[in-house]
Amino acid sequence: MTTSKKKDFENIFEGKRSFSSVSSVTDYLGKQKKEQETEDYQQNQWHHILSDNSVPAADLKHILYKVKYDILFEKNQKQRKLLIGISAAAASLLLPLILIFTLNYQAGLRTQNTNKLVELHCPEGTRTKFTLPDGSSGWLAGGSSIAYNLDFNQARSVSVNGEAFFDVRRDPKNEFTVEMNDITVRVLGTQFNVLNYNDDPISEVVVLSGLVQVAGNEKQFQEQLSSNKKLQFQSEENKIVLSNVDASNYTAWKKGRLVFSNENLEEVCRKIKRYYNIEVELNPKDIDNQLFRADIEIGPIDDLLNYMSLALPIKYELINQNQNKTEKGKPQRLIISKK
Amino acid sequence: MTNRQPNNELELIQKLKAGDSAAFETLFGLYAGKLFYFVNKYLDLKEEAEEIVQDVFLNLWKHKKEIRSEKAFKSYLYQIALNNIRNYFNKKLVQEKHKQLIAQNYLFEKEADADELDYESVIKKVDQLINQLPPKRKEIFLLSRKEGLDISEIANYLNISEATVKNQITSAVAFLKKAAKETGLSNTLFLVLFYY
Numbered sequence: 001m002t003t004s005k006k007k008d009f010e011n012i013f014e015g016k017r018s019f020s021s022v023s024s025v026t027d028y029l030g031k032q033k034k035e036q037e038t039e040d041y042q043q044n045q046w047h048h049i050l051s052d053n054s055v056p057a058a059d060l061k062h063i064l065y066k067v068k069y070d071i072l073f074e075k076n077q078k079q080r081k082l083l084i085g086i087s088a089a090a091a092s093l094l095l096p097l098i099l100i101f102t103l104n105y106q107a108g109l110r111t112q113n114t115n116k117l118v119e120l121h122c123p124e125g126t127r128t129k130f131t132l133p134d135g136s137s138g139w140l141a142g143g144s145s146i147a148y149n150l151d152f153n154q155a156r157s158v159s160v161n162g163e164a165f166f167d168v169r170r171d172p173k174n175e176f177t178v179e180m181n182d183i184t185v186r187v188l189g190t191q192f193n194v195l196n197y198n199d200d201p202i203s204e205v206v207v208l209s210g211l212v213q214v215a216g217n218e219k220q221f222q223e224q225l226s227s228n229k230k231l232q233f234q235s236e237e238n239k240i241v242l243s244n245v246d247a248s249n250y251t252a253w254k255k256g257r258l259v260f261s262n263e264n265l266e267e268v269c270r271k272i273k274r275y276y277n278i279e280v281e282l283n284p285k286d287i288d289n290q291l292f293r294a295d296i297e298i299g300p301i302d303d304l305l306n307y308m309s310l311a312l313p314i315k316y317e318l319i320n321q322n323q324n325k326t327e328k329g330k331p332q333r334l335i336i337s338k339k
Numbered sequence: 340m341t342n343r344q345p346n347n348e349l350e351l352i353q354k355l356k357a358g359d360s361a362a363f364e365t366l367f368g369l370y371a372g373k374l375f376y377f378v379n380k381y382l383d384l385k386e387e388a389e390e391i392v393q394d395v396f397l398n399l400w401k402h403k404k405e406i407r408s409e410k411a412f413k414s415y416l417y418q419i420a421l422n423n424i425r426n427y428f429n430k431k432l433v434q435e436k437h438k439q440l441i442a443q444n445y446l447f448e449k450e451a452d453a454d455e456l457d458y459e460s461v462i463k464k465v466d467q468l469i470n471q472l473p474p475k476r477k478e479i480f481l482l483s484r485k486e487g488l489d490i491s492e493i494a495n496y497l498n499i500s501e502a503t504v505k506n507q508i509t510s511a512v513a514f515l516k517k518a519a520k521e522t523g524l525s526n527t528l529f530l531v532l533f534y535y
Contacts, residue, residue: 013380019446022458023439025381029425030432045380046417049373060371063389064364067396071360172492188496189486209434210486211478211496224497226478255386 001037124277
């Protein structure tokens with residue numbers, strides 16, 4: 001470890017984030033270099049912090065809550081996994097937070113070869129991280145599912161119903177394809193968000209970095225999108241809308257945040273429906289097209305509704321559609337009307 | 340009384356190994372703050388640092404049975420955190436390496452002190468320079484520098500000729516040289532930087 005590198009690490013620790021220091025530390029850690037002296041130095045920093053009583057306390061209760069939630073969720077899934085009897089070999093293909101997954105042996109009735117399909121579902125009102133066999137990763141939103149063939153590495157192709165974020169490992173020789181109900185997205189290596197629920201005529205692609213190619217499945221259009229571009233396809237009217245957006249707003253959900261950036265009530269309601277798994281009714285349907293802005297953590301729905309009713313001239317009613325408390329199954333119903 | 344604390348912790352770790360969630364919470368209370376402090380020193384980004392802490396403790400729970408000693412426990416926390424920090428910087432490097440290169444030369448030309456200027460503000464300045472490129476040119480330039488694609492790959496991908504890609508990159512370089520001139524930079528280093 002040279003003295004200058006040591007100085008760079010020290011600077012970072014003292015909060016002096018100069019160009020040269022951050023560049024040097026980024027280079028060392030980013031290239032996954034390992035020099036014994038630097039390793040020792042970092043380990044010493046950790047030991048120093050462990051014994052330092054002046055380390056400021058941080059409020060991390062919400063993090064503990066998230067960890068506990070993930071643990072509980074995995075436990076439930078494990079029990080479920082046992083019930084549906086999944087082979088251990090297939091399980092090893094998938095990384096930690098995957099929720100439910102099933103192996104379908106598509107009988108070779110229609111096709112010659114028996115393709116083994118891996119399918120992941122993310123339950124409503126949650127989100128989950130996934131990793132694909134080629135090292136690409138991503139997040140699956142609530143109520144969404146993703147499927148791919150076991151021979152994925154030969155042809156990088158997945159199908160998605162719902163909303164997902166992809167961070168695709170770059171491989172110029174092997175295109176990565178996302179197939180959805182109305183559209184298909186092709187990339188080499190990039191980060192982007194896709195949205196296309198099978199029962200919804202609206203599909204969307206938002207690019208965070210790199211370049212993606214989007215095409216309608218009935219060859220209605222083919223477009224190239226670069227970063228911070230959004231393509232929306234309305235299959236009923238056969239119409240595409242291209243716009244410039246702040247892509248990070250569209251991927252906030254993977255961090256458990258919900259961002260509305262000047263969206264009208266109709267769009268807001270669509271999001272609420274998906275993220276909270278409730279039925280939403282706008283009354284009257286053509287309620288004032290007020291634009292709504294918010295950046296909130298996805299928590300109890302009442303928090304959001306309270307905030308909405310303060311910011312917009314609306315009132316709301318939340319109805320539990322189940323007959324008694326023990327009955328579950330029917331989602332809650334939300335009615336939004338004029339104040 | 341002095342060795343009450345360590346004994347206590349050993350006990351907690353043994354309880355954790357047995358799957359005691361209260362012990363897990365206590366250990367979280369004892370170490371999450373310090374871990375966050377350590378990670379955030381590197382990242383300087385609260386949300387990302389919190390995500391790493393979350394991942395570390397989730398992994399701790401999953402591998403609780405493998406922890407042998409108190410010392411192993413602490414280095415386990417550290418190792419997962421460090422791996423996560425490395426992954427974070429690996430992504431940052433992919434995203435910002437080309438900007439760092441531009442910035443290095445920019446600062447050298449300006450005879451500005453890279454030890455004095457704040458990293459984020461320098462990168463922002465480079466972003467501004469790149470953003471002045473016309474959209475298509477910017478896209479091709481970034482595909483070549485940021486995504487590391489070569490000319491034939493870009494041509495193939497965008498379905499345009501290699502000559503067009505070359506022209507666009509040349510124009511991008513010319514544009515940036517001009518932008519550099521206007522901000523008071525000389526050409527020489529940009530020539531070196533954008534030579535392909």
